Amino acid sequence: MTVTVREQTVLPPQGPTDTLSELAKLLTPKEESKQAALVGPDGSHVEVPEPVYRVLRDVVTAMSKGLAITVAPHNTMLTTQEAADMLNMSRPTLVKLLERDKAIPFTQHGRHRRIKLEDVIAYQQRTRKERQEALDAMAADGEESGLYEATTDPIETR
Template structure:
């Protein structure tokens, strides 16, 4: 499988169908198994991760966003990884050299697995969330929450 970018349809019938499908998929809380109906009428059971991916793709495309589908073992350049993480290339290189993200050298060029970049992204989100929770708890203990309930001074 190669990387593939899917563009959302232009406004019109297909976009309306995507919007309706996105709403239906978002409201589907059955918990059962999803089925895919083939052009020949055959039914294929979809594993839950495939159904979740389909739901995410349809949701994004219904909002006019393009989607790139790539296998998880894809190797990224430092610029591609930096773009994915939303950081500068020099910042990414500092994190690579600090051992925060595994990489391999191909000649003089660093390459990272998409899987490792996604794992790093997930870790940093969790760390940020935990830090914010700790800050909120400390603020409540210090009584900062009560200060936010006071009316603002009139000028």
Template sequence: MSNALRERTVLPPADRSGLARFARGLADVEAPSRARLVGRDGSQIEIPDELYGVLGDVVAALAQGLAVSIAPHNTMLTTQEAADLLNISRPTLVRLLTEGEVSYTMRGRHRRVMLHDILDYRERTRRERRHVLDQMASDAEDDNLYDVTAVPARTR
């Protein structure tokens, strides 16, 4: 396997001030399609929008002191790879597939899932969870549950 396709984790440097300035500079650029990478010899290459966005995310995370993992993924995943990405069991993923929550294709006897379908499902469920939690908090506030539980009842 080539070096470009290996998984790796990058730790933030001890002095993150340079990264913070770089992150602010990346955020200030209005037209990322004009961004260019300049080599030591002065040669230039345009940075595609997708890569520019990834670079901004990586620099922002490192500037906040977070480590960043870089891992290549196939665009067509096995059920185990998809389950690992969602951090669920393979049988749970298979249930989601058979219930139609995520689309899949059959390759012989094996199910295959497109990476973008898994990422869409993950984002959709995150939005749904966020909405439900917001609704629960709103309902609790409407019912004055925060006032009722502000002082715990004596148990002894």
């Protein structure tokens, strides 16, 4: 049996989401837990790999909060447009990151650049971490210089 994987958006169920809320609680580990498993209609058990378990948990948690979910397969090699869309930037900006800044490894065949999905994700995580560290440093600097105390008393504007 061949299954075609396609992008799809799934809306949360209408009406009460008690079942989803219960499932979300069940999928949220309270402590280090054993390997998750699914039980098939015929009673067969199959272990769920950790990445699949995390995705299932995130999907159920989001849907229990009334959010829609989009599931989309990704090739392991992306075009510059696909990578730019994933990083929420324009394609020309991404090309500058690739060519000038060498921020993400890529291959080029003729005029076409290809980027590994794992390199795009690594760049995304690295920049997210760098931004968080910069914000933490700014907050620490503000606290050291007394900026937070300077704003504790409201200023009369009228």
